Amino acid sequence: RKEVEQDPGPFNVPEGATVAFNCTYSNSASQSFFWYRQDCRKEPKLLMSVYSSGNEDGRFTAQLNRASQYISLLIRDSKLSDSATYLCVATLSNTGNQFYFGTGTSLTVIP
Amino acid sequence: NAGVTQTPKFRVLKTGQSMTLLCAQDMNHEYMYWYRQDPGMGLRLIHYSVGEGTTAKGEVPDGYNVSRLKKQNFLLGLESAAPSQTSVYFCASTSGRAVYGYTFGSGTRLTVV
Numbered sequence: 001r002k003e004v005e006q007d008p009g010p011f012n013v014p015e016g017a018t019v020a021f022n023c024t025y026s027n028s029a030s031q032s033f034f035w036y037r038q039d040c041r042k043e044p045k046l047l048m049s050v051y052s053s054g055n056e057d058g059r060f061t062a063q064l065n066r067a068s069q070y071i072s073l074l075i076r077d078s079k080l081s082d083s084a085t086y087l088c089v090a091t092l093s094n095t096g097n098q099f100y101f102g103t104g105t106s107l108t109v110i111p
Numbered sequence: 112n113a114g115v116t117q118t119p120k121f122r123v124l125k126t127g128q129s130m131t132l133l134c135a136q137d138m139n140h141e142y143m144y145w146y147r148q149d150p151g152m153g154l155r156l157i158h159y160s161v162g163e164g165t166t167a168k169g170e171v172p173d174g175y176n177v178s179r180l181k182k183q184n185f186l187l188g189l190e191s192a193a194p195s196q197t198s199v200y201f202c203a204s205t206s207g208r209a210v211y212g213y214t215f216g217s218g219t220r221l222t223v224v
Binding site: 102 | 144146151152153154156159169201203212213214215216217218
């Protein structure tokens with residue numbers, strides 16, 4: 001079983017729509033969580049960290065549910081520039097700070 | 112401030128050839144990693160290092176070797192390339208505090224024919 005699993009999509013949404021991605025992690029000892037964004041043929045870039053209390057950065061909101069072992073990313077008022085692959089990440093601090101990546105969820109925002 | 116720099120950016124190898132991929136970071140990070148990314152497989156950890164002079168195996172280490180002789184550099188070697196090693200390779204580094212996330216290099220696209 002993979003450490004982190006996410007729906008690969010693709011998600012095709014119109015501009016202005018709200019879209020949500022979910023991700024589950026298998027190890028309850030996971031300590032830190034992130035969402036990364038990866039554009040086609042580019043490196044992943046940190047989008048935001050995910051905190052237990054939930055956190056917001058502009059149009060993006062991330063939530064963590066430790067009891068159910070899932071994290072989510074909500075994008076409001078989607079822009080064309082949001083089109084990318086979104087990677088969910090969990091870390092276990094006792095493994096050299098190793099990060100476990102999901103396979104990514106593809107989002108295309110349509111004009 | 113360059114961050115994480117990978118060289119080369121592209122390479123085509125013949126089966127059986129060897130090569131070394133270089134990753135250099137100028138952020139004084141302790142932890143460095145090599146990942147490969149294949150369609151449908153996501154990012155898979157090859158090897159990692161928690162400090163100068165240390166290395167450890169990740170999820171898919173076979174066919175690769177690494178060295179970290181200097182804190183700022185992490186080298187990935189392919190001794191005898193195989194077509195199955197055709198992939199995009201990403202180097203990443205972090206300070207060691209998970210809350211800061213990884214910084215990735217721009218990747219190396221390797222094709223083995």
